[in-house]
Ligand SMILES: Nc1nc2c(ncn2[C@@H]2O[C@H](COP(=O)(O)OP(=O)(O)OP(=O)(O)O)[C@@H](O)[C@H]2O)c(=O)[nH]1
């Protein structure tokens with residue numbers, strides 16, 4: 001039985017959710033365009049492009065209802081819109097750590113992007129070693145009859161952090177509690193190795209930028 005069955009949702013709720021998800025997709029489209037413009041502008045000027053690659057996803061209805069249930073909330077459109085902040089998600093992967101903060105700053109300076117919340121898991125990594133800069137932003141989506149301000153989660157990280165997070169997500173993220181205890185130590189150590197690599201590559205890049213050999 002899926003979570004959709006368990007919550008006994010109505011067909012009406014699912015239909016309403018599908019309509020909402022379309023608007024979140026438009027929010028992603030707007031922000032992806034902004035990020036692509038920044039990236040292309042750096043390329044065009046032959047400057048170091050702080051964006052290595054971009055990814056996005058709209059959370060599936062099942063994952064949304066699953067998360068709502070994990071939070072102990074009743075299924076309903078209002079609860080979903082208020083409490084699930086990562087329905088629309090973008091990931092910005094950058095070559096170097098300073099690039100992450102540069103892209104965040106450039107987005108924050110745009111008039112129509114409202115930064116709702118910032119969580120800096122680079123400055124303060126999670127206990128398992130997870131590193132990323134998370135922004136929850138609000139962006140206006142202009143529809144035929146109204147303007148909707150949708151929340152989008154932007155996860156910003158280096159290639160090294162992304163490698164660690166992608167593998168960790170596959171292995172453990174959704175299975176918290178089941179991993180053997182010594183895995184925690186190994187995971188943290190691997191995250192520190194990735195952070196060390198980031199620091200070394202950033203130092204090399206800064207030497208090149210400074211014109212040193
Ligand atoms: N791979 C991996 N991804 C993580 C981890 N922690 C957070 N994330 C990702 O980042 C998203 C948001 O995480 P947080 O900013 O910590 O959000 P939160 O405080 O847990 O709040 P919720 O989004 O309500 O769960 C998650 O949905 C994951 O996609 C982690 O330990 N490993």
Ligand SMILES: Nc1ncnc2c1ncn2[C@@H]1O[C@H](COP(=O)(O)OP(=O)(O)OP(=O)(O)O)[C@@H](O)[C@H]1O
Nearest residue numbers: 055056057059063067086089090091153154155169
């Ligand atoms: N902001 C994001 N941008 C791009 N991809 C994301 C983002 N957040 C999650 N993903 C990816 O979307 C896929 C589905 O993730 P899903 O929404 O089920 O869970 P989650 O967001 O990682 O965790 P949670 O259920 O705790 O919110 C995963 O591969 C995940 O890495």
